[in-house]
Amino acid sequence: MSRKKNVKGKGSSKSPNASPNKSKSGNGIGAAATSNGVVYPSRPSLSNSGEFYDIAFKVMLVGDSGVGKTCLLVRFKDRAFLAGSFISTVGIDFRNKVLNIDALKVKLQIWDTAGQERFRSVTHAYYRDAHALLLLYDVTNKASFDNIKAWLTEIHEYAQQDVVIMLLGNKADVTHDRVVKREEGENLAKEFGVPFMETSAKSGLNVELSFTAVAKELKHRSTKAPDEPKFQLQDYVNKEMKTAGCCRS
Ligand SMILES: Nc1nc2c(ncn2[C@@H]2O[C@H](COP(=O)(O)OP(=O)(O)OP(=O)(O)O)[C@@H](O)[C@H]2O)c(=O)[nH]1
Numbered sequence: 005m006s007r008k009k010n011v012k013g014k015g016s017s018k019s020p021n022a023s024p025n026k027s028k029s030g031n032g033i034g035a036a037a038t039s040n041g042v043v044y045p046s047r048p049s050l051s052n053s054g055e056f057y058d059i060a061f062k063v064m065l066v067g068d069s070g071v072g073k074t075c076l077l078v079r080f081k082d083r084a085f086l087a088g089s090f091i092s093t094v095g096i097d098f099r100n101k102v103l104n105i106d107a108l109k110v111k112l113q114i115w116d117t118a119g120q121e122r123f124r125s126v127t128h129a130y131y132r133d134a135h136a137l138l139l140l141y142d143v144t145n146k147a148s149f150d151n152i153k154a155w156l157t158e159i160h161e162y163a164q165q166d167v168v169i170m171l172l173g174n175k176a177d178v179t180h181d182r183v184v185k186r187e188e189g190e191n192l193a194k195e196f197g198v199p200f201m202e203t204s205a206k207s208g209l210n211v212e213l214s215f216t217a218v219a220k221e222l223k224h225r226s227t228k229a230p231d232e233p234k235f236q237l238q239d240y241v242n243k244e245m246k247t248a249g250c251c252r253s
């Protein structure tokens with residue numbers, strides 16, 4: 005991802021849904037039908053990156069400015085870390101990535117929002133189309149953790165009721181400046197009934213896992229037979245997760 009400042013997704017001609025008011029079936033994802041907001045192409049479709057996919061979902065990264073949303077996305081998409089000076093996102097941007105989930109090609113269209121207060125009205129408009137939200141705080145920034153409750157209130161106000169939410173405590177690679185304990189994150193997540201993980205965009209800790217887990221949950225919801233048991237997102241994450249100090253990428 006370019007670190008240049010930009011106001012909308014990478015070139016509105018490439019944006020599948022530059023206007024949040026467009027219908028999902030007309031958004032260029034290659035959709036033929038939608039159900040519960042989930043996009044089903046009638047046949048495998050081609051994403052902007054030239055990759056075929058069977059099913060597509062929108063995921064949004066939200067949280068205070070500086071918690072590492074852009075870095076998390078760049079780590080996931082490009083397997084790189086944006087070190088150096090911090091360039092705050094302006095408005096909203098997106099990247100696509102196709103994952104292989106249980107023999108299906110699942111395209112995640114990942115929206116990277118600006119955490120700064122002044123862009124809040126821009127990002128509110130995108131919430132209602134999101135199938136999943138990754139809500140980040142920074143383990144070295146107490147205020148970003150304290151603001152999680154306010155973010156959840158905002159999410160409940162603007163997002164779909166059944167949106168998948170996952171809480172991520174980012175920058176878990178930092179040891180000496182850590183001010184939020186892992187247990188505090190776990191307890192907050194339990195209080196609000198959302199899955200939780202610590203991540204590091206720098207080391208790659210749990211980055212792939214956070215997106216894969218969400219993709220699995222969304223894929224399972226959209227393809228599961230009525231008598232099939234629900235996918236247990238937190239159980240899956242607990243099984244796969246590595247804790248800070250170890251090194252899953
Ligand atoms: N140590 C460490 N630093 C990180 C990590 N993730 C991000 N950073 C640093 O934190 C700063 C902010 O990262 P960004 O990804 O730009 O933050 P953001 O959440 O996108 O901020 P806004 O765009 O303003 O909302 C940058 O200087 C990054 O290098 C991480 O996992 N570990």
Ligand SMILES: [Mg+2]
Nearest residue numbers: 073074092093
């Ligand atoms: Mg950013």
